[in-house]
Amino acid sequence: MKIITKNDRNSNERTVCSLKEIEKRKIVEHNDLITSVAKMDKTPLKIFELAVSCIDTENPPKNNTVYLSKGELFAFFKVSDNDKHSRFKQAVEKMQKQAFFQIKEEAGKGFKFKSIVPIPYVEWTDYNDEVKIEFHREIMPYLINLKKNFTQHALSDIAELNSKYSLILYRWLSMNYNQYEHYSVKGRRRAEQVEAYRNPSISIKELRIMTDTVNEYKDMNNFTKFVLDKPLKEINTHTTFNVTYDKIKKGRSIDSIVFHIEKKRKADDNSYKLEDKVYQDDKKQKEETEQALVFQAMESKYTKLLSENFLIGMNDIMDTATMAGLQKNVYPRYDELKELRGLNGVKEHLSYVARKQEAYSKRNVAKYLKKAIEQYLPTVKRQNL
Template sequence: MDKNINKLEKLNRTKSYQDNQLISAVAQMETLPQKLFEIAVGAINPTGDANENRIVEIRRSLVESFLPKTGEIKNYQLEEVMRKLVKESVFSFETYTPTGRKKSITIAPISYIEVEENGDFIKLEFTDKILPLLTDLKRDYTRLNVQDIGNLSNTSNISIYKFLMKSYNKYENYKNKGSRTRGQLKEILNPEIYLDDLKRLTNTLGMYAKFSDFERRVLATAVDDINRSTNLDITYTKERIGRRIGKIVFHIRDKANLEINDLQNSGDDPKEITSRQEFAILFGSQILPFEMTQNEDALFELVPVLNRYKAFIEKYDALELTTHLMYVKKHMSGNPKNLNNYLITALQNYEQMITGNNQVRNQSQRKTTKRRLIQKETLPNWAKEGYVVPQMSKEESEALVRKEKELKEKLARFSVTNKLKKGEPLSEREIADIKKYGFDVDELVKEK
C-alpha cells in the first residue's frame, strides 16, 4: 500500500478542516454519503499540500459503524453509499465575481472510491476543485469534530452544526488573539441567520410555508440532535421581520467550556458599572469621552480598570486616586490607542512611585516617632460613592444612534466597493451588508 496515502483508523478526537465557503454550502447528498465524506476529510493532513492529500484511506469498520445495523445487507449498503457519493453528491454555494455579480458554484467532492474484497480499508480520491477548500488553511476555515458529525442523524442537522462550529471557531480564534472586545465575543457566540438562508443551508428552500412546520420538522429537531450528540449546548430565539419570523439567532454554549458559558450567562448591568465610586472618580477627571459612557461594550471593557482602582482605594484612599487621575488628565497628549491599557499602566507607575517615596520617607523618619499630620480634603460630589453620571437626552441619544448607523453604512459601502474594484472575493459580512443596506452591486462597480 502506498506509504504516501493518508490513513484514518480511529475517529477518537479526529478533526477535519474545511473552508468557510464549504461550511456554508448546501450539501446536496444523503446522510450516509455525507458522513463518509466527512470521515474522509478527517484523514487529511492539515499541514500537507493538496497533492499529498488527494488520496486517503479510511478503515472500513469506521464507515460501517455509521451504517444502520441490518446484518447481512451491510455490504450492499456500503456499495450504495459509495456509489451515491461519487455520482450523486455535490456541494453548492454562492459567491461573487470580480465585477460584483452573484454566481453559483457546484462541486462534486469525490471522484473515485475503491474497495477491495475482504479488505480493511476504503480508498477515496478527492476532486481537484474540492481540495483547495480542504487543505489551504491560510483561507478562512473551520475545525470540526468528525465523531460529532458521525453521531448526528441527518444532513440538515450536520449543516446546522457546521454553521454553528464556524462561529465557535471564530470565538476561539479571536479570544486567543485578544483582538475582540467582550461584547464582540458574545456577539460571535450568538450568530444570526435569515430564515431563507437557513432553509437554503438545510436544502429546504421552497418547503414548509408555515414557520411552525419548519421549526418542528427541521430547526427544533436539529437543535435537539446537536445537544444530544455533540459537545455543544444550543438554544435559539426567533426574530420577526414585519409580520413573519424572518431571522433565527442561535445561542452557543459548550458543555465543557466554562469560559463560554460564563460569557453567555453574564447579565452585567451597565448601570451597576456607572454607579461605582471608581467610575465616578474616573468620569469626574474628564478622561473618559462622554460617548464611551453610553456604550455598553466600552463600559464592560472598563471593568478590569475599575477593579484595579477599587484595590488602590482600599490600600490608600479615594482622594489619592482623584489626585492621580487629575495628573493623568493634565499630562495626556491626545487619545491613547487603548485607553484601558493606558490607565492601568499609569496606575502601576504611580503605585511604584508611591512605594519608592514611602521607602525614602521611612528611612528619614526611622529615628523619630513624630507623625506628620495629613490635611484631609473633601471629595467633590462626582467622586463620592453612589454618584450617578448624567444621561443623554432622548434627542441626543437618537442623534448619536443615527450617526452611528450612517457611519456603519458608509464603511460597509466603502469596503464592498473597494473589493469589487480590486476583483477580490467578498467576505460573508460584506455579502450580508449588501442584503442589509440594499446596495446595488452594479452601481458600486461603476462608482469612481
C-alpha cells in the same frame, strides 16, 4: 464518475486511515464550504466528512486520495448486518450520482458560483479491508493549505448525528463558535462583535438556502420542527454544544433566527463554571436593560407621535427589539431637536419623514428613523448658528 471494485495493486504501499481514536480526529474545511448548499442527504455528507478527517493538512494526500478501513467505516456508521456491503455500494452510488456542493464565493463586484461533486472516485474489493477515496481536484482548495477563514471541528461530534439538517447546522455553528474562540483570545474585534459569533444570526431566507429547504417545509411550524428543533436536540445530546435559539419577527412573519451557543463544560472545572456564570449574568443584564428601554419607549410621547404619523404600527410596538432601538438610538436625538426647535419642531420633522418615507423603511423602522434624524440635526444646528 464511476465505482471500481477490483484490486488496488499498490494497496500495500498505502497508509490506511484509522478511526480507532475517533476523539482525536479533526475535520478542517474552508468557511465557503461550510456555508455552501450541500445537495445530498446525511449519508453522503457523513462519508465526505469522514474522508476529510483522514486528510493530514500539513502533508496533503498524494493524488488527492485517502484510504479508509472498511471495517472501521462500517463501525462509524454502526452497520453490522449481512447486507452492509451492498448498502455501502448503494450509498456511494447515490453520493456520486446526486451529491454535490453549491459554493458561492465573492468575486470582484459580484459572486462566483461552483457546483462540485466532492468524491467522484471510490474503489474497494470484496476480499480486503481497504477503501480508496479520491477527492475531486476542485474541492481540495477548500480542504488543504488553509491559512484563514476555515473551521475545525471534531469527527466524534458528528458521529452520532443522524439528520442532514443537524450536520449542516452543526458545521455552521462550529464555524461561528470557532471565530468566537479565536477573537476572544486574539482581539481585533469589538466586544459586541465577539459576542455576535457566540450568538450568530441568520435570516430565514439564508437558512432555507443553506439547508436546501427553499421548496420544502413551507409551513413555518414544520420548518421549525424538522430543520431547527429536532436537529438541535441531536446536537445538544451528542456534541460538545448546547444550543438554544430565538425567533426574530418583522411584523407578523419570522424574519431571522438568533442562535445561542454554549460549550459544554466539565463538571469539575471551576474556571469554566465561572466563565459560564459571567456569561449568564451578562446575558441577564442585557435582557433587563432591553426590558427597561422598552418600558421607557412605551411611556414616551415620541411613540405616540410616531404612531399618529403612521411611522410605526401595532406590530412595531409589539416588537421589543424595535422599541428598544427607538428608545436607545432615536428618542435621545428627538430630545436634541426639541431643545433646538421645541416639540413643534419634532412634530414638523416627523410629518416630513412620514411624507417622504420609502417602502423599504418599514423593514427596519428604528434604523430608518435614526438615519433621518441624524441627517436633519446638523442642518438645524447650522441654521441656529
